[in-house]
Amino acid sequence: MIEIKNINKSFGERQVVKDVxxxxxxxxxxxxxxxxxxxxxxxxxxxxxxxxxxxxxxxYNGVDFLKRDRKAQQEIRKEIGMLFQGGALFDSQTLxxxxxxxxxxxxDLSKEEKNDRVNFCLQRVKxxxxxxxxxxxxxxxxxxxxxxxxAIANNPKYLFCxxxxxxxxxxxxxxxxxxxxxxxxxxxxxxIIVTHDMNSVIEIGDNIMFVHKGENWWTxxxxxxxxTSNKELFDFVFASSFMKTVFKGSGK
Amino acid sequence: MKLxxxxxxxxxxxxxxxxxxxxxxxxxxxxxxEIDAMGISSLPIVAIISVFMGGIIAIxxxxxxxxxxxxxxxxxxxxxxxxxxxxxxxxVCLILAGKIGSxxxxxxxxxRITEQIDALEIMGINSAGYLIFPKIAAAILIFPVLIAxxxxxxxxxxxxxxxxxxxxxxxxxxxxxxxAFFDPGKLYYSFTKVLxxxxxxxxxxxxxxxxxxxxxxxxxxxxxxxxxYSSILILLFSLILTYLFLIR
Numbered sequence: 001m002i003e004i005k006n007i008n009k010s011f012g013e014r015q016v017v018k019d020v021x022x023x024x025x026x027x028x029x030x031x032x033x034x035x036x037x038x039x040x041x042x043x044x045x046x047x048x049x050x051x052x053x054x055x056x057x058x059x060y061n062g063v064d065f066l067k068r069d070r071k072a073q074q075e076i077r078k079e080i081g082m083l084f085q086g087g088a089l090f091d092s093q094t095l096x097x098x099x100x101x102x103x104x105x106x107x108d109l110s111k112e113e114k115n116d117r118v119n120f121c122l123q124r125v126k127x128x129x130x131x132x133x134x135x136x137x138x139x140x141x142x143x144x145x146x147x148x149x150x151a152i153a154n155n156p157k158y159l160f161c162x163x164x165x166x167x168x169x170x171x172x173x174x175x176x177x178x179x180x181x182x183x184x185x186x187x188x189x190x191x192i193i194v195t196h197d198m199n200s201v202i203e204i205g206d207n208i209m210f211v212h213k214g215e216n217w218w219t220x221x222x223x224x225x226x227x228t229s230n231k232e233l234f235d236f237v238f239a240s241s242f243m244k245t246v247f248k249g250s251g252k
Numbered sequence: 253m254k255l256x257x258x259x260x261x262x263x264x265x266x267x268x269x270x271x272x273x274x275x276x277x278x279x280x281x282x283x284x285x286e287i288d289a290m291g292i293s294s295l296p297i298v299a300i301i302s303v304f305m306g307g308i309i310a311i312x313x314x315x316x317x318x319x320x321x322x323x324x325x326x327x328x329x330x331x332x333x334x335x336x337x338x339x340x341x342x343x344v345c346l347i348l349a350g351k352i353g354s355x356x357x358x359x360x361x362x363x364r365i366t367e368q369i370d371a372l373e374i375m376g377i378n379s380a381g382y383l384i385f386p387k388i389a390a391a392i393l394i395f396p397v398l399i400a401x402x403x404x405x406x407x408x409x410x411x412x413x414x415x416x417x418x419x420x421x422x423x424x425x426x427x428x429x430x431x432a433f434f435d436p437g438k439l440y441y442s443f444t445k446v447l448x449x450x451x452x453x454x455x456x457x458x459x460x461x462x463x464x465x466x467x468x469x470x471x472x473x474x475x476x477x478x479x480x481y482s483s484i485l486i487l488l489f490s491l492i493l494t495y496l497f498l499i500r
Contacts, residue, residue: 048374049373050370050373050374074376074377074378075376076376077373077374077375077376078375078376080374080375080376082371082374084367084370084371085367086366086367088366088367088368088370088371089368090363090368090371091362091363091366091368101375102375104275104278105274105275105278105375105377106274106275106375106376154375160374
């Protein structure tokens with residue numbers, strides 16, 4: 001479980017995260033949603049320590065991440081997997097080498113055991129047989145799946161996903177969503193997803209925080225969100241005519 | 253004030269670079285990869301420049317010595333001293349700063365803007381150590397080899413000029429000259445400079461690459477800054493080391 005308590009972050013004069021608190025639960029897909037530029041990716045980066053927090057607490061199973069020194073933070077990070085928006089695969093390495101990388105760095109597994117684990121992860125994200133391809137040879141959806149395979153290679157306790165559906169067609173988006181949901185439940189991972197994709201929200205939103213102007217504006221789950229009376233959330237959810245037609249037009 | 257900011261940030265980065273490696277075997281593999289990438293790939297340019305420069309120095313010296321009291325072996329002596337003391341350690345390192353420095357800065361800069369460095373950090377890897385230490389170690393190992401080769405080829409370039417039918421000096425004079433008044437202590441001076449320059453090129457270029465922010469334009473700027481500041485520091489340290497070693 002991860003808890004964030006009263007976190008604040010400013011870039012210069014501009015405060016982008018304002019007193020945000022929320023709890024992210026294991027075996028659930030925890031979503032941070034909001035408009036572009038509302039501060040949701042910043043919250044994600046604060047949680048993993050890529051940005052320094054101005055004030056507040058970030059607790060990983062009760063351990064305050066921010067009060068640890070750099071080495072202790074590195075130890076916590078070994079339990080984190082992250083799917084980046086652009087994949088962030090290492091260009092100079094093949095798909096297999098990318099997925100094996102965390103195993104090479106942090107485990108003493110034999111070569112055969114590593115190969116088995118790599119093949120298992122690639123199979124899990126439906127990329128079996130693509131071991132020798134380089135990132136430049138992969139499509140956008142394949143890159144995301146490869147990034148997911150690398151993220152789960154070392155059996156993480158926490159999985160962070162930054163816009164996993166951005167730039168993907170609806171069909172591939174659903175594949176990625178289902179993969180994340182299955183992996184979350186199968187390995188009992190605490191998964192945090194930053195997204196503004198409403199399909200994802202409706203499909204996999206177990207525990208949702210809506211961020212508006214850097215604040216935690218609303219919390220709930222995928223059922224609550226469709227019946228919200230919160231004006232800003234309503235405007236966000238039903239901004240597209242598709243959502244209006246499907247959920248409001250049908251009287252849901 | 254900006255100068256102090258960069259100096260402070262550079263030393264903070266270096267303190268992370270020289271932390272204990274998390275996995276020696278992975279670092280060892282990276283060092284071998286870097287030796288190949290920056291050392292072996294630089295062999296052709298180093299060889300070509302050295303041969304030509306040795307030949308040019310020999311012709312220039314021969315054409316400028318018109319006093320019959322100056323022995324002809326001075327040509328070989330001058331080529332050896334020029335190549336060994338300044339051309340190979342300093343000029344070749346300046347050329348390598350352009351080739352290797354820009355490559356390092358753009359490689360690490362591109363990794364920064366495509367979040368590959370963030371990915372390393374989130375895995376719990378000391379990204380500065382993993383990316384930069386193998387480059388510094390590889391340069392320190394391979395640069396002396398490249399420069400020794402440059403010295404040999406530069407002196408050979410002068411010899412080739414002596415072999416030409418129209419040469420103003422004989423091969424005998426040239427070979428006598430390159431052996432005359434040889435002080436092995438000067439090699440110690442030359443290779444000390446090479447080690448310092450190897451460190452400057454890789455660490456300064458890595459620094460600019462690592463702190464890239466923005467997009468492709470900033471990667472280009474980092475690459476330019478890496479070459480410019482590495483070159484300035486090479487010349488500055490060349491002056492300091494020359495003063496310390498040769499002016500006694």
